[in-house]
Amino acid sequence: GGAITLSDVIPAVAEAIPAPGDGFRLTGSTTITASGAATPVAGLLAEALRPATGLPLPIIAGGGAETIALVLEPGHPDEGYRLHIRSQGVELRASRPAGLFAGVQTLRQLLPPEIESKTPRRLRWVLPGGQIKDHPRYAYRGAMLDLARHFHEPAEIRRYIDQISRFKINHLHLHLSDDQGWRIEIDSWSRLTEVGGAPGTGVGGRGGGFLTKDDYRELVRYAADRHITVVPEIDMPGHVNAAQVAYPELTCDGKAPRQRTDMRVGYSSLCAHDETTYRFVEDVIRELAEMTPGPYLHIGGDEAMSTPHGSYLIFQKRVLPLVRKYGKIPYGWHEIAQSPAAAQTGAVIQFWGQESSHPAVATSVADGARVVLSPADRVYLDMRYDLLTPLGLAWAGHIEVRDAYDWDPGRLLYGVPEEKVLGVEAPLWSETLRSSADIEFMAFPRLPAIAELGWSPRSTHDWESFRARLGAYGPRWTHQGVRFHRSTQIHWS
Numbered sequence: 112g113g114a115i116t117l118s119d120v121i122p123a124v125a126e127a128i129p130a131p132g133d134g135f136r137l138t139g140s141t142t143i144t145a146s147g148a149a150t151p152v153a154g155l156l157a158e159a160l161r162p163a164t165g166l167p168l169p170i171i172a173g174g175g176a177e178t179i180a181l182v183l184e185p186g187h188p189d190e191g192y193r194l195h196i197r198s199q200g201v202e203l204r205a206s207r208p209a210g211l212f213a214g215v216q217t218l219r220q221l222l223p224p225e226i227e228s229k230t231p232r233r234l235r236w237v238l239p240g241g242q243i244k245d246h247p248r249y250a251y252r253g254a255m256l257d258l259a260r261h262f263h264e265p266a267e268i269r270r271y272i273d274q275i276s277r278f279k280i281n282h283l284h285l286h287l288s289d290d291q292g293w294r295i296e297i298d299s300w301s302r303l304t305e306v307g308g309a310p311g312t313g314v315g316g317r318g319g320g321f322l323t324k325d326d327y328r329e330l331v332r333y334a335a336d337r338h339i340t341v342v343p344e345i346d347m348p349g350h351v352n353a354a355q356v357a358y359p360e361l362t363c364d365g366k367a368p369r370q371r372t373d374m375r376v377g378y379s380s381l382c383a384h385d386e387t388t389y390r391f392v393e394d395v396i397r398e399l400a401e402m403t404p405g406p407y408l409h410i411g412g413d414e415a416m417s418t419p420h421g422s423y424l425i426f427q428k429r430v431l432p433l434v435r436k437y438g439k440i441p442y443g444w445h446e447i448a449q450s451p452a453a454a455q456t457g458a459v460i461q462f463w464g465q466e467s468s469h470p471a472v473a474t475s476v477a478d479g480a481r482v483v484l485s486p487a488d489r490v491y492l493d494m495r496y497d498l499l500t501p502l503g504l505a506w507a508g509h510i511e512v513r514d515a516y517d518w519d520p521g522r523l524l525y526g527v528p529e530e531k532v533l534g535v536e537a538p539l540w541s542e543t544l545r546s547s548a549d550i551e552f553m554a555f556p557r558l559p560a561i562a563e564l565g566w567s568p569r570s571t572h573d574w575e576s577f578r579a580r581l582g583a584y585g586p587r588w589t590h591q592g593v594r595f596h597r598s599t600q601i602h603w604s
């Protein structure tokens with residue numbers, strides 16, 4: 112493709128002022144300048160640029176010519192940054208390390224695609240001259256990975272964290288329990304993983320396993336270093352068969368249900384009238400909260416078809432406040448909006464419907480709840496692209512790249528105006544996934560579309576621009592070894 116310009120970045124930047132001919136060339140004498148809290152971000156920048164360039168790119172504290180300076184200073188919007196590229200040097204300015212990290216993702220995309228090579232390439236490494244002023248439209252830009260239907264090892268989750276961080280995604284929602292399996296160690300209820308995390312507890316009798324508390328803490332740290340907040344989810348009162356196989360006392364009749372490795376939903380429910388249920392729920396919330404530095408604790412709430420409506424309301428009235436009791440913001444699928452406790456506890460409601468209006472959500476929002484948008488027919492990355500797609504489901508229809516791109520989070524839901532939208536999230540359910548390759552095939556190229564909706568100003572929204580930028584991005588995935596789907600909607604470079 113042609114020379115890279117400031118406007119080729121995904122997500123689209125808020126403002127770009129090119130200065131042609133004033134580009135900065137990386138050479139053997141280029142340094143990176145950083146101090147204090149900017150230093151870890153400088154380390155990630157050096158780590159990103161050294162392999163393909165083969166350049167030393169030492170990190171120094173003291174500035175000077177030919178340097179890429181990372182500067183923390185007041186006056187920038189949250190996660191925002193200013194990038195100024197001139198022939199004599201580069202300045203990346205922000206008020207928080209997260210802003211510098213966002214700027215680093217932009218910088219990577221301003222170098223030729225070969226920058227993603229793990230081995231040195233003999234190339235002129237030139238950053239195009241000019242200025243970028245950039246900041247996110249929404250604070251919450253998420254990706255969800257379902258570890259319950261198919262467990263993915265920590266190394267696979269770290270790989271996904273790396274890949275989503277390139278597009279300024281800043282939340283990773285981990286779906287840690289469901290009917291098939293339980294994937295996070297809880298000390299006070301150890302059979303949850305001894306039984307629910309055993310080999311063979313995934314869909315099709317595969318995909319067993321679980322995260323120890325140390326695995327989880329390490330993933331939280333790895334994500335935090337890339338300015339991604341982990342959002343853990345324990346799905347209740349439905350989607351609990353695995354917990355009930357491990358602890359029959361969590362059923363209303365005390366009989367352990369049979370283990371399930373099929374893909375059906377809606378058949379399980381905790382017992383809303385039994386105090387054992389609330390002891391269990393509180394223990395789980397307490398242990399999850401103490402190992403989760405992020406502000407959110409997701410308690411599911413979806414598809415409770417086997418929970419009578421009255422029992423569902425009793426359950427949410429008891430449980431949403433428990434999340435607050437342990438210092439977290441309650442978060443749940445949009446069914447929780449049936450309960451006044453959602454708004455009363457200032458919960459975040461995750462909309463996963465296909466409707467353009469949802470009265471219960473609009474009411475909760477009017478009463479103080481906020482919304483994360485995950486319309487299933489737009490952002491469910493487990494939906495097939497088309498009839499030929501070998502993986503995934505199709506209950507919400509096929510989702511090609513344009514379907515994922517062409518909608519507006521600020522105008523999706525009647526009664527949920529722009530200022531009540533916390534952001535967007537792309538769930539990837541794992542009933543049909545088996546590997547990192549499967550994750551990458553379903554997530555890319557659609558996730559960048561959702562990342563752009565979450566980050567870029569609405570004024571930059573343009574399908575022809577996005578598809579051209581995406582086509583030019585393809586070689587970067589190839590150099591990284593990302594097994595993306597070569598959608599026929601895109602002209603891949």
Ligand SMILES: CC1=[NH+][C@H]2[C@@H](O1)O[C@H](CO)[C@@H](O)[C@@H]2O
Nearest residue numbers: 376413414444463493504540
């Ligand atoms: C919130 C929600 N509950 C269901 C629904 O989404 O569809 C998913 C598959 O697309 C399925 O795995 C999940 O259990």
